[in-house]
Amino acid sequence: MTPPRLLVFDFDGTALGGHEPYAEFPEHFVRFLDGLEAHGIVWATNTTWSPDIQWELIRRSGVRSAPAFLTGQTGRVLAEVREGRLIPDPEYERHIAERDRLFRKRMWPAVRQVFMELLAGNLVSRLAFDYYSPQCGIDFTCNEGREEDVWRTVQPLLDLGEYYIFNPAQRQTGVLLPAHMNKGDIVRVMQQRLGIRPEETIVAGDGSNDLHMFSPDLCGWMVCPANAEPIVKERLSRHEGIVAEKQFSWGVVEAVEQVLAECEEMQQ
Numbered sequence: 655m656t657p658p659r660l661l662v663f664d665f666d667g668t669a670l671g672g673h674e675p676y677a678e679f680p681e682h683f684v685r686f687l688d689g690l691e692a693h694g695i696v697w698a699t700n701t702t703w704s705p706d707i708q709w710e711l712i713r714r715s716g717v718r719s720a721p722a723f724l725t726g727q728t729g730r731v732l733a734e735v736r737e738g739r740l741i742p743d744p745e746y747e748r749h750i751a752e753r754d755r756l757f758r759k760r761m762w763p764a765v766r767q768v769f770m771e772l773l774a775g776n777l778v779s780r781l782a783f784d785y786y787s788p789q790c791g792i793d794f795t796c797n798e799g800r801e802e803d804v805w806r807t808v809q810p811l812l813d814l815g816e817y818y819i820f821n822p823a824q825r826q827t828g829v830l831l832p833a834h835m836n837k838g839d840i841v842r843v844m845q846q847r848l849g850i851r852p853e854e855t856i857v858a859g860d861g862s863n864d865l866h867m868f869s870p871d872l873c874g875w876m877v878c879p880a881n882a883e884p885i886v887k888e889r890l891s892r893h894e895g896i897v898a899e900k901q902f903s904w905g906v907v908e909a910v911e912q913v914l915a916e917c918e919e920m921q922q
Contacts, residue, residue, distance in 0.1 A: 655920040656874060658695055658913060659854040660722070662841055662867065663906060665701035665708070667860040667881060671902035679715040683903040686910075688719045693914060696722040698844055700837050700859075700867065705733035709740045722848060728831065728863060729840035730789065746843070753834050758790050761816055761832075765792065768808055777804045792817070792830040801825050822862055822885065838866030841873070856913060858906045860886060868893065875913050879905025 663669050673680040679687070690697055698721050699708055705724040712721065720735040730750050732743040765783065772778050772794070780795040792811075796804040811817045811830060818836070820829035837859070845855060853874040857867040860882040868876045868889045876895030878886050879902050887897050896912055898905030 655917055656851075656853050657693075657917045657921075658856045658875060660845065660848065660850045661690060661695055661697045661856045661858065661910065662700050662844065662873075663697070663858040664837075664860060664864050665699065665703055667902065668858055668864075668879060668906060669699075669903050671881065672904070673902070677711055677714065679711070679717065680903055682907065684715050684717050686903075686907045687717050691719060695856075696848065698723040698725065700725050700729070700840060700857075700864075702726065702728055702863070705731060705742065706740060709733075709735070723844050725837075725840045725844070727789075728835050729837050730835060732840065732843065750834075754790055754832075757816075757832050757834065758784070761790065761811075764811060764814070764816075765790075768811060771807050772804065775803065775807070776800075777807065789835055790832045791835070793828070795827045796825070804828070820863055823883070836866035837864055838869060838872055841867055845872075856910060858909070862886065865889060868895065877906060877909035877913070879903070879909075881905070 669679060669683060670676060687697055701708065704726045708724045708726060722734065724733045725731065732746040733740050735741070769781060772781060777797055777800045778794045779797050782793040784790055794804065808828070808830065812819070816833055817830040818833060820831050841855070841857065845852060852872050855873040856875040856877060857873045858877045859867055860878055862883055862885050864886060867873070868886070870893055876890050876893055877898065878890055878895070879898050879900065881901040882897065890897055896909040898908040900908045
């Protein structure tokens, strides 16, 4: 068994939750992060939060160790820390913007057709496209009683594999994100830059938007806290991941410590 060298984790519901103030890591998680270096492990974030807000939280929490990378906006932005300063990666953001441009050019005819059907059928009370930044997201609210009709109408975009549902548990509202906007691709980017292999990587998350990280092609270990969504627990059960007994960051620490114990036992 190859020992882990990289831990990548989500914020909301994973590193954060079950404690106050919410805008800080709990003390036990700070100690955990600062103790990873002794095991030869670096850590990185993978969340929807922007890197600058993440960095403020990390410093406010009193974490002494620095993340290898901070990634935010569901894989759209990348930054690292050098000499105590947060350094964004504009080249990576330009790469994402170009992918957006090509995606929009290719997909707009299909998206436009779906939108025409939703509006002509009076199926939605709210419909938005591309409203935050050029990320090609689709956001809608179904008219009451028309949920099945709405999801049947947008299904072709999902069948093409060009979009995925941000939160499959929601039915009255929906957010569809382009396939290239996900938390999985950015894990591979970090691994390549660090020279760390997937089998040396632990990923930790709790929500359906973390599912792209939970792939055997991206990690050797998958862990989640007890509060994780059922769809996440099911994915981990399928791939021999670890579902902790404890919630939030306590569960992450529990699961990672289990990984470390197993690795030490195998090396003896």
